[in-house]
Amino acid sequence: MTAPTEAPAEPDTSAAAAAHFGFFTFEVQRTRRIGHSFLRVTFGGESLREFRSGGYDQSLSLFLPLSHQEHTVLPSTDEDTWFGAWRAMPEAERPVMRSYTVRDQRRSPSGGVEVDVDFVLHGDASPASAWAGRARAGSRIMAIGPRTGANKSVRFQPPAGTRTVLLYADETALPAAAAILARLPEGTAVKAWFQVPHADDRLDLAAPADAEVVWIQPAADGSGRTGQVLEALRADGSASGSAPAPGTYAWVAGEAGTVRAVRRHFVQERHIDRRCVRFTGYWRLGASEEELLAEAYAGKAPSEDPESAL
Ligand SMILES: Cc1cc2nc3c(=O)[nH]c(=O)nc-3n(C[C@H](O)[C@H](O)[C@H](O)COP(=O)(O)OP(=O)(O)OC[C@H]3O[C@@H](n4cnc5c(N)ncnc54)[C@H](O)[C@@H]3O)c2cc1C
Structure with a gap:
Protein backbone atom coordinates (compact mmCIF):
# COMPACT_ATOMS: atom_id res chain seq x y z
CA MET A 1 0.00 0.00 0.00
CA ARG A 147 5.52 1.87 8.91
CA THR A 148 9.20 2.17 7.96
CA GLY A 149 11.42 5.25 7.92
CA ALA A 150 12.72 4.57 4.39
CA ASN A 151 9.61 5.21 2.32
CA LYS A 152 8.87 7.18 -0.81
CA SER A 153 6.72 9.79 0.92
CA VAL A 154 9.97 11.34 2.12
CA ARG A 155 10.81 13.43 -0.93
CA PHE A 156 13.76 15.37 0.52
CA GLN A 157 16.60 13.13 -0.69
CA PRO A 158 19.78 15.18 -1.14
CA PRO A 159 22.52 13.26 -2.94
CA ALA A 160 25.74 12.40 -1.12
CA GLY A 161 28.07 15.40 -1.19
CA THR A 162 25.32 18.01 -0.75
CA ARG A 163 26.80 21.02 1.01
CA THR A 164 24.31 23.77 0.16
CA VAL A 165 20.55 23.43 0.56
CA LEU A 166 18.04 25.91 -0.90
CA LEU A 167 14.44 25.74 0.32
CA TYR A 168 11.27 27.41 -0.86
CA ALA A 169 8.03 26.77 1.06
CA ASP A 170 4.71 28.51 1.37
CA GLU A 171 2.58 28.15 4.49
CA THR A 172 1.39 24.63 3.62
CA ALA A 173 4.96 23.42 3.17
CA LEU A 174 6.43 25.29 6.15
CA PRO A 175 5.85 22.28 8.47
CA ALA A 176 7.87 20.13 6.06
CA ALA A 177 10.59 22.75 5.62
CA ALA A 178 10.79 23.20 9.41
CA ALA A 179 11.26 19.45 9.89
CA ILE A 180 13.93 19.42 7.16
CA LEU A 181 15.81 22.36 8.72
CA ALA A 182 15.75 20.71 12.14
CA ARG A 183 17.55 17.64 10.77
CA LEU A 184 20.18 19.27 8.59
CA PRO A 185 23.67 18.79 10.00
CA GLU A 186 25.60 21.80 11.31
CA GLY A 187 27.89 23.05 8.57
CA THR A 188 25.27 22.76 5.83
CA ALA A 189 24.92 26.10 4.03
CA VAL A 190 21.18 26.89 3.97
CA LYS A 191 19.16 29.59 2.28
CA ALA A 192 15.41 29.46 2.72
CA TRP A 193 12.54 31.55 1.38
CA PHE A 194 9.33 31.09 3.34
CA GLN A 195 6.08 32.68 2.21
CA VAL A 196 3.40 33.01 4.89
CA PRO A 197 0.09 34.89 5.02
CA HIS A 198 0.75 36.84 8.24
CA ALA A 199 3.67 38.30 10.21
CA ASP A 200 2.71 36.07 13.17
CA ASP A 201 3.35 33.00 11.02
CA ARG A 202 7.12 33.62 11.15
CA LEU A 203 7.69 30.69 13.45
CA ASP A 204 10.86 30.11 15.46
CA LEU A 205 12.66 27.33 13.64
CA ALA A 206 15.54 25.11 14.68
CA ALA A 207 18.19 25.24 11.93
CA PRO A 208 21.94 25.04 11.33
CA ALA A 209 23.62 28.09 12.88
CA ASP A 210 24.33 29.99 9.66
CA ALA A 211 21.00 29.31 7.93
CA GLU A 212 19.64 32.40 6.15
CA VAL A 213 15.87 32.65 6.20
CA VAL A 214 13.92 35.23 4.16
CA TRP A 215 10.24 35.64 5.09
CA ILE A 216 7.87 36.78 2.36
CA GLN A 217 4.29 37.90 2.94
CA PRO A 218 1.93 37.80 -0.01
CA ALA A 219 -1.15 39.96 -0.44
CA ALA A 220 -4.05 38.71 1.71
CA ASP A 221 -6.09 37.62 -1.33
CA GLY A 222 -3.27 35.43 -2.60
CA SER A 223 -2.68 37.57 -5.70
CA GLY A 224 0.89 38.22 -6.70
CA ARG A 225 2.24 35.22 -4.79
CA THR A 226 4.57 34.12 -7.55
CA GLY A 227 5.78 37.62 -8.45
CA GLN A 228 6.72 38.35 -4.84
CA VAL A 229 8.68 35.14 -4.48
CA LEU A 230 10.59 35.66 -7.71
CA GLU A 231 11.41 39.20 -6.65
CA ALA A 232 12.81 37.93 -3.34
CA LEU A 233 14.78 35.17 -5.06
CA ARG A 234 16.26 37.58 -7.59
CA ALA A 235 17.19 40.06 -4.86
CA ASP A 236 19.52 37.43 -3.42
CA GLY A 237 23.12 38.16 -4.41
CA SER A 238 23.96 34.62 -5.55
CA ALA A 239 21.05 34.53 -8.02
CA SER A 240 22.83 36.19 -10.89
CA GLY A 241 24.07 34.08 -13.78
CA SER A 242 27.12 32.33 -12.24
CA ALA A 243 27.32 28.58 -11.59
CA PRO A 244 25.84 27.36 -8.28
CA ALA A 245 28.12 26.25 -5.46
CA PRO A 246 29.12 22.59 -6.00
CA GLY A 247 26.86 20.23 -4.07
CA THR A 248 23.76 22.45 -4.25
CA TYR A 249 20.37 20.77 -3.70
CA ALA A 250 17.03 22.62 -3.84
CA TRP A 251 13.65 21.63 -2.39
CA VAL A 252 10.55 23.49 -3.47
CA ALA A 253 6.95 22.98 -2.25
CA GLY A 254 3.75 24.97 -1.99
CA GLU A 255 1.12 26.33 -4.38
CA ALA A 256 1.56 24.54 -7.69
CA GLY A 257 1.91 27.60 -9.95
CA THR A 258 4.47 29.23 -7.67
CA VAL A 259 6.35 25.96 -7.32
CA ARG A 260 6.68 25.72 -11.11
CA ALA A 261 8.05 29.26 -11.31
CA VAL A 262 10.54 28.74 -8.48
CA ARG A 263 11.77 25.50 -10.04
CA ARG A 264 12.28 27.32 -13.36
CA HIS A 265 14.20 30.07 -11.53
CA PHE A 266 16.54 27.57 -9.87
CA VAL A 267 17.22 25.69 -13.11
CA GLN A 268 17.26 28.49 -15.68
CA GLU A 269 18.54 31.45 -13.70
CA ARG A 270 20.76 29.76 -11.10
CA HIS A 271 21.81 26.89 -13.38
CA ILE A 272 21.24 24.22 -10.75
CA ASP A 273 21.18 20.73 -12.27
CA ARG A 274 17.47 19.98 -12.63
CA ARG A 275 18.02 16.53 -11.10
CA CYS A 276 18.99 18.35 -7.89
CA VAL A 277 15.76 20.35 -7.68
CA ARG A 278 13.00 18.42 -5.89
CA PHE A 279 9.62 20.10 -6.37
CA THR A 280 6.06 19.29 -5.27
CA GLY A 281 2.79 21.16 -5.74
CA TYR A 282 1.05 20.89 -2.33
CA TRP A 283 -2.16 22.58 -3.50
CA ARG A 284 -3.40 24.64 -6.42
CA LEU A 285 -5.20 27.98 -6.28
CA GLY A 286 -8.86 27.35 -7.14
CA ALA A 287 -8.73 23.52 -7.00
CA SER A 288 -9.71 21.27 -4.09
CA GLU A 289 -7.69 18.14 -3.38
CA GLU A 290 -10.57 16.06 -4.84
CA GLU A 291 -10.03 17.82 -8.15
CA LEU A 292 -6.28 17.24 -7.99
CA LEU A 293 -6.84 13.57 -7.13
CA ALA A 294 -9.29 13.19 -10.01
CA GLU A 295 -6.55 14.47 -12.35
CA ALA A 296 -4.12 12.02 -10.78
CA TYR A 297 -6.51 9.07 -11.22
CA ALA A 298 -6.99 10.11 -14.86
CA GLY A 299 -3.20 10.07 -15.32
CA LYS A 300 -3.13 13.86 -15.78
CA ALA A 301 -1.25 14.85 -12.64
CA PRO A 302 1.64 17.24 -13.25
CA SER A 303 4.92 15.34 -13.15
CA GLU A 304 7.17 15.48 -10.08
CA ASP A 305 10.00 13.97 -12.11
CA PRO A 306 13.07 16.20 -11.67
CA GLU A 307 13.95 15.58 -15.33
CA SER A 308 10.53 16.70 -16.62
CA ALA A 309 10.13 19.73 -18.87
CA LEU A 310 10.29 23.10 -17.09
C1 LIG B 1 2.70 16.10 0.33
C2 LIG B 1 1.81 17.21 0.91
C3 LIG B 1 1.99 17.64 2.21
C4 LIG B 1 1.18 18.66 2.74
N1 LIG B 1 1.38 19.08 4.04
C5 LIG B 1 0.58 20.05 4.57
C6 LIG B 1 0.73 20.46 5.95
O1 LIG B 1 1.53 19.92 6.72
N2 LIG B 1 -0.08 21.45 6.40
C7 LIG B 1 -1.04 22.06 5.60
O2 LIG B 1 -1.76 22.95 6.07
N3 LIG B 1 -1.20 21.67 4.31
C8 LIG B 1 -0.43 20.67 3.78
N4 LIG B 1 -0.62 20.29 2.48
C9 LIG B 1 -1.58 21.02 1.67
C10 LIG B 1 -3.03 20.57 1.90
O3 LIG B 1 -3.15 19.20 1.55
C11 LIG B 1 -3.95 21.43 0.99
O4 LIG B 1 -3.89 22.78 1.40
C12 LIG B 1 -5.38 20.94 0.97
O5 LIG B 1 -5.99 21.53 -0.16
C13 LIG B 1 -6.17 21.32 2.23
O6 LIG B 1 -7.45 20.74 2.15
P1 LIG B 1 -8.79 21.56 2.44
O7 LIG B 1 -9.86 20.56 2.58
O8 LIG B 1 -8.53 22.51 3.56
O9 LIG B 1 -9.00 22.44 1.11
P2 LIG B 1 -9.54 21.88 -0.31
O10 LIG B 1 -10.95 21.43 -0.21
O11 LIG B 1 -8.56 20.91 -0.87
O12 LIG B 1 -9.47 23.21 -1.19
C14 LIG B 1 -10.54 24.18 -1.15
C15 LIG B 1 -10.04 25.51 -1.72
O13 LIG B 1 -9.05 26.03 -0.86
C16 LIG B 1 -7.86 26.35 -1.60
N5 LIG B 1 -6.72 26.09 -0.69
C17 LIG B 1 -6.16 24.90 -0.35
N6 LIG B 1 -5.18 25.10 0.54
C18 LIG B 1 -5.11 26.44 0.75
C19 LIG B 1 -4.31 27.28 1.57
N7 LIG B 1 -3.37 26.78 2.39
N8 LIG B 1 -4.51 28.61 1.53
C20 LIG B 1 -5.48 29.15 0.75
N9 LIG B 1 -6.29 28.40 -0.05
C21 LIG B 1 -6.10 27.08 -0.03
C22 LIG B 1 -7.91 25.43 -2.83
O14 LIG B 1 -7.20 26.03 -3.90
C23 LIG B 1 -9.40 25.35 -3.11
O15 LIG B 1 -9.80 26.47 -3.88
C24 LIG B 1 0.18 19.26 1.94
C25 LIG B 1 -0.02 18.80 0.63
C26 LIG B 1 0.79 17.78 0.11
C27 LIG B 1 0.56 17.30 -1.30
Whole structure:
Protein backbone atom coordinates (compact mmCIF):
# COMPACT_ATOMS: atom_id res chain seq x y z
CA MET A 1 0.00 0.00 0.00
CA THR A 2 1.16 3.53 -0.57
CA ALA A 3 -0.12 6.99 0.26
CA PRO A 4 -2.71 7.59 -2.50
CA THR A 5 -1.32 10.92 -3.63
CA GLU A 6 1.84 9.08 -4.60
CA ALA A 7 -0.05 6.48 -6.63
CA PRO A 8 -1.80 8.40 -9.39
CA ALA A 9 -3.69 5.87 -11.49
CA GLU A 10 -4.22 2.92 -9.14
CA PRO A 11 -3.25 2.58 -5.50
CA ASP A 12 -0.13 0.44 -5.23
CA THR A 13 -1.17 -2.69 -3.37
CA SER A 14 2.02 -4.64 -3.97
CA ALA A 15 3.55 -6.53 -1.08
CA ALA A 16 6.65 -4.34 -1.21
CA ALA A 17 4.60 -1.17 -0.86
CA ALA A 18 2.42 -2.72 1.85
CA ALA A 19 5.52 -3.18 3.99
CA HIS A 20 6.11 0.59 4.05
CA PHE A 21 2.62 1.98 4.68
CA GLY A 22 -0.42 1.09 6.71
CA PHE A 23 -3.67 2.38 8.16
CA PHE A 24 -3.57 4.06 11.56
CA THR A 25 -6.20 5.42 13.92
CA PHE A 26 -5.10 8.88 15.03
CA GLU A 27 -6.71 10.14 18.21
CA VAL A 28 -6.53 13.87 18.90
CA GLN A 29 -4.68 14.48 22.17
CA ARG A 30 -4.64 18.28 22.09
CA THR A 31 -4.50 21.29 19.78
CA ARG A 32 -2.46 24.47 20.01
CA ARG A 33 -2.42 27.65 17.94
CA ILE A 34 1.24 28.13 17.01
CA GLY A 35 0.86 31.06 14.60
CA HIS A 36 -1.79 33.26 13.06
CA SER A 37 -2.56 30.63 10.40
CA PHE A 38 -1.25 27.44 12.04
CA LEU A 39 -2.97 25.00 14.33
CA ARG A 40 -0.86 22.14 15.68
CA VAL A 41 -2.88 18.98 16.23
CA THR A 42 -1.14 16.35 18.34
CA PHE A 43 -2.30 12.79 17.77
CA GLY A 44 -1.73 9.66 19.83
CA GLY A 45 -3.33 6.29 20.50
CA GLU A 46 -2.39 2.61 20.59
CA SER A 47 -2.31 2.30 16.83
CA LEU A 48 0.62 4.75 16.57
CA ARG A 49 3.02 2.25 18.15
CA GLU A 50 3.67 0.92 14.65
CA PHE A 51 4.04 4.40 13.10
CA ARG A 52 7.57 5.22 11.83
CA SER A 53 8.13 8.63 10.29
CA GLY A 54 11.14 8.98 8.02
CA GLY A 55 11.44 12.62 9.14
CA TYR A 56 12.21 15.53 6.81
CA ASP A 57 9.12 16.16 4.64
CA GLN A 58 7.40 12.86 5.49
CA SER A 59 3.84 13.11 4.20
CA LEU A 60 0.78 11.04 4.98
CA SER A 61 -2.86 10.85 3.90
CA LEU A 62 -5.52 11.77 6.42
CA PHE A 63 -9.18 10.78 6.21
CA LEU A 64 -11.19 13.50 7.91
CA PRO A 65 -14.80 13.36 9.08
CA LEU A 66 -17.38 15.69 7.56
CA SER A 67 -18.93 18.45 9.65
CA HIS A 68 -21.82 16.25 10.88
CA GLN A 69 -19.48 13.38 11.92
CA GLU A 70 -17.31 13.21 15.04
CA HIS A 71 -14.98 10.39 14.05
CA THR A 72 -13.79 8.94 10.75
CA VAL A 73 -15.32 5.60 9.84
CA LEU A 74 -13.98 3.75 6.80
CA PRO A 75 -15.81 0.69 5.46
CA SER A 76 -12.51 -1.16 4.90
CA THR A 77 -8.87 -0.81 5.84
CA ASP A 78 -7.91 -3.94 3.94
CA GLU A 79 -5.08 -3.05 1.60
CA ASP A 80 -6.79 -4.67 -1.40
CA THR A 81 -10.28 -3.29 -0.93
CA TRP A 82 -10.17 0.00 1.02
CA PHE A 83 -9.85 2.25 -2.00
CA GLY A 84 -12.90 0.89 -3.85
CA ALA A 85 -14.92 0.80 -0.64
CA TRP A 86 -14.02 4.41 0.23
CA ARG A 87 -14.79 5.66 -3.27
CA ALA A 88 -18.12 3.82 -3.29
CA MET A 89 -19.34 5.64 -0.16
CA PRO A 90 -22.09 8.22 -0.74
CA GLU A 91 -20.51 11.65 -1.00
CA ALA A 92 -22.49 12.92 1.98
CA GLU A 93 -20.81 10.29 4.19
CA ARG A 94 -17.37 9.84 2.60
CA PRO A 95 -14.50 11.18 4.73
CA VAL A 96 -12.25 13.56 2.81
CA MET A 97 -8.75 12.37 2.03
CA ARG A 98 -6.05 15.05 2.35
CA SER A 99 -2.25 15.11 2.28
CA TYR A 100 -0.40 16.48 5.30
CA THR A 101 3.08 16.39 6.82
CA VAL A 102 4.43 14.73 9.94
CA ARG A 103 5.87 17.80 11.64
CA ASP A 104 7.25 15.67 14.46
CA GLN A 105 7.07 12.18 15.95
CA ARG A 106 8.20 11.50 19.53
CA ARG A 107 7.64 9.35 22.61
CA SER A 108 4.95 10.67 24.93
CA PRO A 109 5.64 10.87 28.71
CA SER A 110 3.52 7.72 29.13
CA GLY A 111 5.67 5.76 26.67
CA GLY A 112 3.28 5.96 23.72
CA VAL A 113 3.90 7.68 20.40
CA GLU A 114 2.79 11.21 19.55
CA VAL A 115 2.62 12.79 16.10
CA ASP A 116 2.22 16.51 15.39
CA VAL A 117 0.53 17.77 12.23
CA ASP A 118 0.43 21.53 11.60
CA PHE A 119 -2.73 22.58 9.75
CA VAL A 120 -3.01 25.88 7.90
CA LEU A 121 -6.41 27.37 8.78
CA HIS A 122 -7.52 28.87 5.49
CA GLY A 123 -11.28 28.95 5.94
CA ASP A 124 -14.24 26.88 7.07
CA ALA A 125 -15.45 26.26 3.52
CA SER A 126 -12.54 23.85 3.01
CA PRO A 127 -13.08 20.47 4.71
CA ALA A 128 -9.61 19.83 6.15
CA SER A 129 -9.10 23.37 7.37
CA ALA A 130 -12.62 23.33 8.86
CA TRP A 131 -12.02 19.98 10.57
CA ALA A 132 -8.81 21.26 12.18
CA GLY A 133 -10.70 24.29 13.48
CA ARG A 134 -13.19 22.08 15.30
CA ALA A 135 -10.82 19.24 16.33
CA ARG A 136 -11.20 18.26 19.97
CA ALA A 137 -9.34 15.84 22.25
CA GLY A 138 -10.76 12.36 21.76
CA SER A 139 -11.78 12.84 18.14
CA ARG A 140 -10.52 9.95 15.97
CA ILE A 141 -9.47 10.11 12.34
CA MET A 142 -7.82 7.57 10.05
CA ALA A 143 -4.50 7.91 8.26
CA ILE A 144 -2.38 6.05 5.77
CA GLY A 145 1.13 6.57 7.00
CA PRO A 146 4.60 5.09 7.14
CA ARG A 147 5.52 1.87 8.91
CA THR A 148 9.20 2.17 7.96
CA GLY A 149 11.42 5.25 7.92
CA ALA A 150 12.72 4.57 4.39
CA ASN A 151 9.61 5.21 2.32
CA LYS A 152 8.87 7.18 -0.81
CA SER A 153 6.72 9.79 0.92
CA VAL A 154 9.97 11.34 2.12
CA ARG A 155 10.81 13.43 -0.93
CA PHE A 156 13.76 15.37 0.52
CA GLN A 157 16.60 13.13 -0.69
CA PRO A 158 19.78 15.18 -1.14
CA PRO A 159 22.52 13.26 -2.94
CA ALA A 160 25.74 12.40 -1.12
CA GLY A 161 28.07 15.40 -1.19
CA THR A 162 25.32 18.01 -0.75
CA ARG A 163 26.80 21.02 1.01
CA THR A 164 24.31 23.77 0.16
CA VAL A 165 20.55 23.43 0.56
CA LEU A 166 18.04 25.91 -0.90
CA LEU A 167 14.44 25.74 0.32
CA TYR A 168 11.27 27.41 -0.86
CA ALA A 169 8.03 26.77 1.06
CA ASP A 170 4.71 28.51 1.37
CA GLU A 171 2.58 28.15 4.49
CA THR A 172 1.39 24.63 3.62
CA ALA A 173 4.96 23.42 3.17
CA LEU A 174 6.43 25.29 6.15
CA PRO A 175 5.85 22.28 8.47
CA ALA A 176 7.87 20.13 6.06
CA ALA A 177 10.59 22.75 5.62
CA ALA A 178 10.79 23.20 9.41
CA ALA A 179 11.26 19.45 9.89
CA ILE A 180 13.93 19.42 7.16
CA LEU A 181 15.81 22.36 8.72
CA ALA A 182 15.75 20.71 12.14
CA ARG A 183 17.55 17.64 10.77
CA LEU A 184 20.18 19.27 8.59
CA PRO A 185 23.67 18.79 10.00
CA GLU A 186 25.60 21.80 11.31
CA GLY A 187 27.89 23.05 8.57
CA THR A 188 25.27 22.76 5.83
CA ALA A 189 24.92 26.10 4.03
CA VAL A 190 21.18 26.89 3.97
CA LYS A 191 19.16 29.59 2.28
CA ALA A 192 15.41 29.46 2.72
CA TRP A 193 12.54 31.55 1.38
CA PHE A 194 9.33 31.09 3.34
CA GLN A 195 6.08 32.68 2.21
CA VAL A 196 3.40 33.01 4.89
CA PRO A 197 0.09 34.89 5.02
CA HIS A 198 0.75 36.84 8.24
CA ALA A 199 3.67 38.30 10.21
CA ASP A 200 2.71 36.07 13.17
CA ASP A 201 3.35 33.00 11.02
CA ARG A 202 7.12 33.62 11.15
CA LEU A 203 7.69 30.69 13.45
CA ASP A 204 10.86 30.11 15.46
CA LEU A 205 12.66 27.33 13.64
CA ALA A 206 15.54 25.11 14.68
CA ALA A 207 18.19 25.24 11.93
CA PRO A 208 21.94 25.04 11.33
CA ALA A 209 23.62 28.09 12.88
CA ASP A 210 24.33 29.99 9.66
CA ALA A 211 21.00 29.31 7.93
CA GLU A 212 19.64 32.40 6.15
CA VAL A 213 15.87 32.65 6.20
CA VAL A 214 13.92 35.23 4.16
CA TRP A 215 10.24 35.64 5.09
CA ILE A 216 7.87 36.78 2.36
CA GLN A 217 4.29 37.90 2.94
CA PRO A 218 1.93 37.80 -0.01
CA ALA A 219 -1.15 39.96 -0.44
CA ALA A 220 -4.05 38.71 1.71
CA ASP A 221 -6.09 37.62 -1.33
CA GLY A 222 -3.27 35.43 -2.60
CA SER A 223 -2.68 37.57 -5.70
CA GLY A 224 0.89 38.22 -6.70
CA ARG A 225 2.24 35.22 -4.79
CA THR A 226 4.57 34.12 -7.55
CA GLY A 227 5.78 37.62 -8.45
CA GLN A 228 6.72 38.35 -4.84
CA VAL A 229 8.68 35.14 -4.48
CA LEU A 230 10.59 35.66 -7.71
CA GLU A 231 11.41 39.20 -6.65
CA ALA A 232 12.81 37.93 -3.34
CA LEU A 233 14.78 35.17 -5.06
CA ARG A 234 16.26 37.58 -7.59
CA ALA A 235 17.19 40.06 -4.86
CA ASP A 236 19.52 37.43 -3.42
CA GLY A 237 23.12 38.16 -4.41
CA SER A 238 23.96 34.62 -5.55
CA ALA A 239 21.05 34.53 -8.02
CA SER A 240 22.83 36.19 -10.89
CA GLY A 241 24.07 34.08 -13.78
CA SER A 242 27.12 32.33 -12.24
CA ALA A 243 27.32 28.58 -11.59
CA PRO A 244 25.84 27.36 -8.28
CA ALA A 245 28.12 26.25 -5.46
CA PRO A 246 29.12 22.59 -6.00
CA GLY A 247 26.86 20.23 -4.07
CA THR A 248 23.76 22.45 -4.25
CA TYR A 249 20.37 20.77 -3.70
CA ALA A 250 17.03 22.62 -3.84
CA TRP A 251 13.65 21.63 -2.39
CA VAL A 252 10.55 23.49 -3.47
CA ALA A 253 6.95 22.98 -2.25
CA GLY A 254 3.75 24.97 -1.99
CA GLU A 255 1.12 26.33 -4.38
CA ALA A 256 1.56 24.54 -7.69
CA GLY A 257 1.91 27.60 -9.95
CA THR A 258 4.47 29.23 -7.67
CA VAL A 259 6.35 25.96 -7.32
CA ARG A 260 6.68 25.72 -11.11
CA ALA A 261 8.05 29.26 -11.31
CA VAL A 262 10.54 28.74 -8.48
CA ARG A 263 11.77 25.50 -10.04
CA ARG A 264 12.28 27.32 -13.36
CA HIS A 265 14.20 30.07 -11.53
CA PHE A 266 16.54 27.57 -9.87
CA VAL A 267 17.22 25.69 -13.11
CA GLN A 268 17.26 28.49 -15.68
CA GLU A 269 18.54 31.45 -13.70
CA ARG A 270 20.76 29.76 -11.10
CA HIS A 271 21.81 26.89 -13.38
CA ILE A 272 21.24 24.22 -10.75
CA ASP A 273 21.18 20.73 -12.27
CA ARG A 274 17.47 19.98 -12.63
CA ARG A 275 18.02 16.53 -11.10
CA CYS A 276 18.99 18.35 -7.89
CA VAL A 277 15.76 20.35 -7.68
CA ARG A 278 13.00 18.42 -5.89
CA PHE A 279 9.62 20.10 -6.37
CA THR A 280 6.06 19.29 -5.27
CA GLY A 281 2.79 21.16 -5.74
CA TYR A 282 1.05 20.89 -2.33
CA TRP A 283 -2.16 22.58 -3.50
CA ARG A 284 -3.40 24.64 -6.42
CA LEU A 285 -5.20 27.98 -6.28
CA GLY A 286 -8.86 27.35 -7.14
CA ALA A 287 -8.73 23.52 -7.00
CA SER A 288 -9.71 21.27 -4.09
CA GLU A 289 -7.69 18.14 -3.38
CA GLU A 290 -10.57 16.06 -4.84
CA GLU A 291 -10.03 17.82 -8.15
CA LEU A 292 -6.28 17.24 -7.99
CA LEU A 293 -6.84 13.57 -7.13
CA ALA A 294 -9.29 13.19 -10.01
CA GLU A 295 -6.55 14.47 -12.35
CA ALA A 296 -4.12 12.02 -10.78
CA TYR A 297 -6.51 9.07 -11.22
CA ALA A 298 -6.99 10.11 -14.86
CA GLY A 299 -3.20 10.07 -15.32
CA LYS A 300 -3.13 13.86 -15.78
CA ALA A 301 -1.25 14.85 -12.64
CA PRO A 302 1.64 17.24 -13.25
CA SER A 303 4.92 15.34 -13.15
CA GLU A 304 7.17 15.48 -10.08
CA ASP A 305 10.00 13.97 -12.11
CA PRO A 306 13.07 16.20 -11.67
CA GLU A 307 13.95 15.58 -15.33
CA SER A 308 10.53 16.70 -16.62
CA ALA A 309 10.13 19.73 -18.87
CA LEU A 310 10.29 23.10 -17.09
C1 LIG B 1 2.70 16.10 0.33
C2 LIG B 1 1.81 17.21 0.91
C3 LIG B 1 1.99 17.64 2.21
C4 LIG B 1 1.18 18.66 2.74
N1 LIG B 1 1.38 19.08 4.04
C5 LIG B 1 0.58 20.05 4.57
C6 LIG B 1 0.73 20.46 5.95
O1 LIG B 1 1.53 19.92 6.72
N2 LIG B 1 -0.08 21.45 6.40
C7 LIG B 1 -1.04 22.06 5.60
O2 LIG B 1 -1.76 22.95 6.07
N3 LIG B 1 -1.20 21.67 4.31
C8 LIG B 1 -0.43 20.67 3.78
N4 LIG B 1 -0.62 20.29 2.48
C9 LIG B 1 -1.58 21.02 1.67
C10 LIG B 1 -3.03 20.57 1.90
O3 LIG B 1 -3.15 19.20 1.55
C11 LIG B 1 -3.95 21.43 0.99
O4 LIG B 1 -3.89 22.78 1.40
C12 LIG B 1 -5.38 20.94 0.97
O5 LIG B 1 -5.99 21.53 -0.16
C13 LIG B 1 -6.17 21.32 2.23
O6 LIG B 1 -7.45 20.74 2.15
P1 LIG B 1 -8.79 21.56 2.44
O7 LIG B 1 -9.86 20.56 2.58
O8 LIG B 1 -8.53 22.51 3.56
O9 LIG B 1 -9.00 22.44 1.11
P2 LIG B 1 -9.54 21.88 -0.31
O10 LIG B 1 -10.95 21.43 -0.21
O11 LIG B 1 -8.56 20.91 -0.87
O12 LIG B 1 -9.47 23.21 -1.19
C14 LIG B 1 -10.54 24.18 -1.15
C15 LIG B 1 -10.04 25.51 -1.72
O13 LIG B 1 -9.05 26.03 -0.86
C16 LIG B 1 -7.86 26.35 -1.60
N5 LIG B 1 -6.72 26.09 -0.69
C17 LIG B 1 -6.16 24.90 -0.35
N6 LIG B 1 -5.18 25.10 0.54
C18 LIG B 1 -5.11 26.44 0.75
C19 LIG B 1 -4.31 27.28 1.57
N7 LIG B 1 -3.37 26.78 2.39
N8 LIG B 1 -4.51 28.61 1.53
C20 LIG B 1 -5.48 29.15 0.75
N9 LIG B 1 -6.29 28.40 -0.05
C21 LIG B 1 -6.10 27.08 -0.03
C22 LIG B 1 -7.91 25.43 -2.83
O14 LIG B 1 -7.20 26.03 -3.90
C23 LIG B 1 -9.40 25.35 -3.11
O15 LIG B 1 -9.80 26.47 -3.88
C24 LIG B 1 0.18 19.26 1.94
C25 LIG B 1 -0.02 18.80 0.63
C26 LIG B 1 0.79 17.78 0.11
C27 LIG B 1 0.56 17.30 -1.30
